Amino acid sequence: MSDKTANYAKPRRTSQIGLWAVLRSVMAHKIGCAGLLIITLLLLMAIFAPLLAPYNPNDQDLYHVLEGPSKSHWLGTDDVGRDLLSRVIYGSRISLLVGVVSTTIAAIIGVFLGLLAGYKGGWIDMIIMRITDAFMCIPGLILLLVMAAALGPGMHNIIIAIAAIGWTAFARIVRGQVLLVRELPYVEAAHVAGASGFRIMFKHLLPNSLAPVIVAASITVGGAIMLESAAAFLGLGVQPPTPSWGKALRIGYSYLEIVPLFSLAPGLLITLAVMAFNFMGDGLRDALDPRLRGEGKKIK
Amino acid sequence: MKRYVASRLLYSLIILFLVSILIFALARLMPGDPIQAAAMINMDLADKEIIEDLRIQFGLDQPVYIQYVVWLKDFIRGEWGTSLGSGEQVYNMFMRRLPITLELFAGSVFWSFIIGFPLGVIAVLKRNSWIDALLTSTAIIGVSIPVFWEGIVLIYLFAVILHVLPPAGYVPFSEDPWGNLRCIVMPTFVMGTHGAGLLARYIRSSLLEVLSQDFIRTARAKGLRESAVLLTHAAKPAMIPVVTIIGLAWSYVVAGAFLVEYIFAIPGLGRMGVNAIFARDFPVIQATLVMVTANILLVNLLVDLIYGYLDPRVRIN
Numbered sequence: 001m002s003d004k005t006a007n008y009a010k011p012r013r014t015s016q017i018g019l020w021a022v023l024r025s026v027m028a029h030k031i032g033c034a035g036l037l038i039i040t041l042l043l044l045m046a047i048f049a050p051l052l053a054p055y056n057p058n059d060q061d062l063y064h065v066l067e068g069p070s071k072s073h074w075l076g077t078d079d080v081g082r083d084l085l086s087r088v089i090y091g092s093r094i095s096l097l098v099g100v101v102s103t104t105i106a107a108i109i110g111v112f113l114g115l116l117a118g119y120k121g122g123w124i125d126m127i128i129m130r131i132t133d134a135f136m137c138i139p140g141l142i143l144l145l146v147m148a149a150a151l152g153p154g155m156h157n158i159i160i161a162i163a164a165i166g167w168t169a170f171a172r173i174v175r176g177q178v179l180l181v182r183e184l185p186y187v188e189a190a191h192v193a194g195a196s197g198f199r200i201m202f203k204h205l206l207p208n209s210l211a212p213v214i215v216a217a218s219i220t221v222g223g224a225i226m227l228e229s230a231a232a233f234l235g236l237g238v239q240p241p242t243p244s245w246g247k248a249l250r251i252g253y254s255y256l257e258i259v260p261l262f263s264l265a266p267g268l269l270i271t272l273a274v275m276a277f278n279f280m281g282d283g284l285r286d287a288l289d290p291r292l293r294g295e296g297k298k299i300k
Numbered sequence: 301m302k303r304y305v306a307s308r309l310l311y312s313l314i315i316l317f318l319v320s321i322l323i324f325a326l327a328r329l330m331p332g333d334p335i336q337a338a339a340m341i342n343m344d345l346a347d348k349e350i351i352e353d354l355r356i357q358f359g360l361d362q363p364v365y366i367q368y369v370v371w372l373k374d375f376i377r378g379e380w381g382t383s384l385g386s387g388e389q390v391y392n393m394f395m396r397r398l399p400i401t402l403e404l405f406a407g408s409v410f411w412s413f414i415i416g417f418p419l420g421v422i423a424v425l426k427r428n429s430w431i432d433a434l435l436t437s438t439a440i441i442g443v444s445i446p447v448f449w450e451g452i453v454l455i456y457l458f459a460v461i462l463h464v465l466p467p468a469g470y471v472p473f474s475e476d477p478w479g480n481l482r483c484i485v486m487p488t489f490v491m492g493t494h495g496a497g498l499l500a501r502y503i504r505s506s507l508l509e510v511l512s513q514d515f516i517r518t519a520r521a522k523g524l525r526e527s528a529v530l531l532t533h534a535a536k537p538a539m540i541p542v543v544t545i546i547g548l549a550w551s552y553v554v555a556g557a558f559l560v561e562y563i564f565a566i567p568g569l570g571r572m573g574v575n576a577i578f579a580r581d582f583p584v585i586q587a588t589l590v591m592v593t594a595n596i597l598l599v600n601l602l603v604d605l606i607y608g609y610l611d612p613r614v615r616i617n
Binding site (some may be wrong): 024030031034046047059073130131133134135137138139141142145146147149150151222226229230234235249253257260263264268271274275278279282 | 314315318319322323326327329330347361386401428436440441443444445446448449452453455456460551552554555556558562563573578580585589592593596597600
């Protein structure tokens with residue numbers, strides 16, 4: 001029954017734009033396209049790490065420690081003689097995994113709370129949003145360090161901590177979107193047709209908020225990668241011997257004068273990854289949000 | 301305006317209260333008893349009975365909510381407790397380091413404006429050209445580049461290869477002004493990069509928005525050059541949203557200080573915070589977090605008030 005009403009007053013839904021159309025718009029966007037390209041390369045690197053890496057990233061060779069770039073070790077070796085190139089290649093796995101998983105958890109929590117706050121309104125909205133504000137005014141990195149210290153090191157705890165910081169952006173965005181459409185006739189129609197609150201939230205309100213959520217997700221993955229490496233850089237990341245860019249940076253930093261690539265190479269990849277997700281977020285925003293599309297183009 | 305000020309003030313206080321609960325809870329969640337941690341550092345405290353006495357003395361035998369109320373009361377009175385590591389008054393530790401971090405903040409705001417402002421304006425002047433694309437991506441790179449990596453690259457370039465700046469360390473301005481500036485050039489630049497990127501993007505989009513309005517068309521119709529339209533007519537209204545950037549920059553600098561002061565060995569609040577987290581030094585962590593958040597809230601409050609003053613529409617909501 002509610003399906004009939006949904007047909008009666010059907011809003012233009014972002015999800016109907018279609019994946020290919022979005023992808024095409026992002027590709028047409030110079031900066032977004034660059035981001036997508038870098039992300040694809042990083043993903044391939046993470047998936048095919050065993051094929052690409054010339055050595056086992058954990059094999060130590062104590063006869064060849066802290067060597068500069070050579071034919072056998074393109075980027076040189078680290079403080080226990082492990083091949084830096086292999087460790088950098090394998091490091092992409094941790095960064096991408098932490099980035100994507102923590103963002104997914106953050107998005108699920110944030111979207112749910114945002115929907116609830118926007119749809120229910122009143123004191124539920126009030127409480128959820130004040131908690132969101134409270135979380136938001138503690139700088140993410142500092143909150144992450146305290147939480148990582150409270151939970152203990154390890155990849156799972158880092159993912160939990162980053163998700164516990166990242167959900168706020170999603171909650172705010174989704175609530176804002178819901179408030180925009182909550183009073184529209186199609187939602188009212190769904191009410192009248194007897195749709196449950198749950199159904200209205202997820203079937204009618206959620207699709208309308210997806211566009212900015214996808215943009216935020218892309219940027220949040222970048223932010224999560226940055227946070228993970230920052231925590232690892234300060235010694236609160238994944239446990240050894242797992243290769244991680246942030247940790248390589250931490251150890252390599254003390255050998256900056258002898259083997260500069262030890263810290264410069266993983267740092268460059270962190271930067272590239274964060275940048276790529278921000279670039280893609282930029283492209284996605286222009287592709288998905290018609291209000292912002294080609295800001296400059298209408299004024300010539 | 302009075303109503304607006306009162307409502308913003310009330311809002312800030314509510315958030316600060318919520319944050320204080322959050323911080324208190326987080327500090328309690330940390331593994332390891334603070335007294336045990338203190339006992340590890342001062343070996344003579346390892347006696348069970350002495351530890352029990354200390355627990356009572358610190359009020360750790362009380363229910364958590366009473367501990368919270370006591371802590372909050374003391375905190376407001378300026379009694380922030382003593383560091384578990386050094387035994388120093390946390391309040392004194394904090395106040396001694398505050399000027400250093402404030403100096404870094406001033407420096408990073410300087411870099412943000414010097415770099416971000418021209419980038420944003422030029423991008424608008426050359427909009428939709430390859431220069432615009434280049435500047436926009438430069439701005440995104442500025443926002444994306446991790447401070448710790450940028451710091452290491454700069455140290456490598458200017459200290460290891462060129463030998464023109466000290467790699468790390470800090471000298472107070474009062475002792476050696478020139479040495480002080482040499483020490484903070486790199487850290488402030490690193491902290492300012494993010495703000496510069498944000499500022500460039502904000503200025504670009506807010507200028508473009510203003511440029512689509514009628515009074516700009518009139519200015520153009522008068523035959524003004526594009527740069528004159530931009531700088532005399534569009535710049536002023538476009539600056540209003542830019543006020544926001546100062547709030548964002550402050551929050552970012554405070555967080556960035558944790559990494560930047562660590563890399564450049566600067567004895568500011570960030571380094572104190574990181575060390576306290578490693579040592580699980582509760583009183584220091586709590587005080588740092590509360591002050592950092594209170595500061596950010598205060599800056600945000602000021603930004604909101606300035607905003608409300610400049611743009612009367614804001615006050616209505």
